Amino acid sequence: VKKVLSLTLGVLTAVGAFIDIGDLVTDALVGARYGLNLAWVTVLAVIGIGTYAEMAGRVAIVGGRPVFDVVRERLGPRPALANLAASFGLTFLLLVAELCGIALTLQLVTDVSYLAWLPMVVFGVFVLVWRVPFSGMEKTYGVLGLAMLVFVVAMVALGPDWGALLRDAATPAPPAGESLPIYLFYAIALLGAQMTPYEVFFFSSGAIEHGWTTDNFTEMRMNVLVGFPLGGLLALAIQVTSAVVFQPRGVPAESLALTALPVAQALGTVGFGVAVIGFLAATIGATIETLMSTGYTISQYFGWPWGKLLPHRRASRFSAVLILSLLGATFIGLTTLDPITLTIYAVFLGAMTLPLTYVPILVVANDEEVMGEHRNGRLANGVASVYVVVLGLVSVAALPLLVLTTAG
C-alpha cells in the first residue's frame, strides 16, 4: 500500500495537471469535432511531458534545484524575467480557469450559478493550501482523481466502433470539410493543454518538497511512467466518449456540463456522480498546482525561501504571492468572463511559451558539472531534441493561426 501511495505525486500531477479544466474542455471539444483524428497530439504530449518531467525531476533531485531556478541561471536574469512574466501570466490565467472549474462542477449538481460558488470555493482552497500538509493533499486528490477512470468505463460501455476510431486515429489529418488551419489550431490548443509548464514546475518543486534524493529515482520515474500515461489514457477516453455521443449529432461539446453527458448516457446518474467526484478532484488538484506554481516560479526566480513545508513566517513572500494570486484570480473570475473561453485562450497561448520552459531543462540535464553521472543519455537527448523542434514550430505557428482562424 505504501508503494502504491508513493505514486500519488504522479497521479496528482497527471489527474490535476494533465486532466485539468483545460484538458477536460479541449478533449471533449476535439472529440466531438474530430473524433480521434487528434489522438496523435495526446500521444505526442504524453511522451513529451513524460520526458521533460523526468528530466526536471532528475535535475531537482541531483542539483537540488527546481525548474525556475534553472531557467533563470541558463537564460540570464532579463530574458528569464520575460519568461517569468509569460509563465506566471499563463499559470495565473489557468488558476482563474481552475477555480471556475471547481465552481462549474458544483453548479452541475446544484444548479446554483458558478459565480455564487466562487467565493466559497476560494475560501476552501485557501484553507486547504494553508492548513493541509503537502502529502495529505497529494494523497487525497491523487486517490480521488482515480474517479476519472469512469470515463474509461463509459468508453467501453458506449460500445464504440473501434475500427472506425482506430482509422480516425491513424489518419492525422483534418476530416473532409474541415479546414487545415482550424485543425492545427485545435492540435496546438490540445498540446498546450496537455504540456502546460506548471506540470513540470509542480513536479520538480514537489520532488524537492518531498526531500527526494538519488535513492528516490525509481519512485520519481514510476510517478512519471504511471502518472502521465494515465493522464493520456483519461484524455483519450474523454475524446472517445465525446466522439461517440456528440460527433454523429453535430453537437459541439463546449462546456464542462456536456463533457460529463456521455458518462451519464452510458452509466446513468451513478456514473455521473462518479464523474463529478473526478472533476472535483481534477480541478481542485489543478487549482492547488497552479496556485503553488505561481508562488514557486516567482520565489524561485527572486531566490526567496519557498515551499509548503516551511513555516509561513519563513516563507512570507512565497505565502504573500499565493494569497495575492488567489485574490486576483477571484476578482477576474467574478467579472463573468466566460471561463471556458478563457481556458481555451490560456492553453493556446501557453503553447507559445513551451520552449522557454523546456529548453533550459534540457540544457541543465546535459550539464556534467551539475548532473555528473546522472546527466542525460542518448535516448533522452534524442527524444528531447525532437520536442525542441516541435515546440519551436508550435511557438512560431501559434499566433498566426490564432489570427487566421479567429480562435477556432
Next chain:
Amino acid sequence: MRRPPRPTPRTWLGLLLAALLASCVGPTPTVGSYREHAAGALAQAGEVAAALELVAENAAADHLTTHYATTLVREQEERATYAREAFATRQPPPGTDATRERVMALLDATVAAAEDARILADRGDLTRFGDQRVAYRDLHDRLGVAEANLRDAPAREGTA
C-alpha cells in the same frame, strides 16, 4: 542623399484618426455576406436543437438528475439567445427582408424551445421534457433544411 521628411505629429494624428474611423465603420453587408451570417446563425441554432434532443433522450431514459438537466438546458438556452441576438442586430441589406423574417422566426422558435425545456427541467418534470425529444428533432430538421437552402441557393431571395 536627402533623407525623406519625418512624419509630423499632425500626420500621426491623422493616421490614428483614420485607423479609428476604419475600425468603427465596418464593411457594408452584401446580400451574400448577410445570407452567410444567416446560415451561420441557423447552424448554431441547429446545434442547440440537436443538443436539446440529446439531453431530452437522456432525461427520458432517467440518466439525468434534475439539477444537471437544468444546467445543460440553461446552457443551450444561452447559446440560442446569443445566436438570435447576434443575427437580429445585423443590418439587413435591401432585398433580404424575407430572408431575415424567416430566419428570425426559426431562431425565435429555437429560443422558445430552449426556454420551455428549461422551465420543464427546472420544475423537475423530466418526463415531459423527455417527451419533447421528437419536437426537438423536428426543429433540428427544419433548421437544417433552411440552412442548406441558404447555402445552396445564395443568389435567390426568400429561400430560407
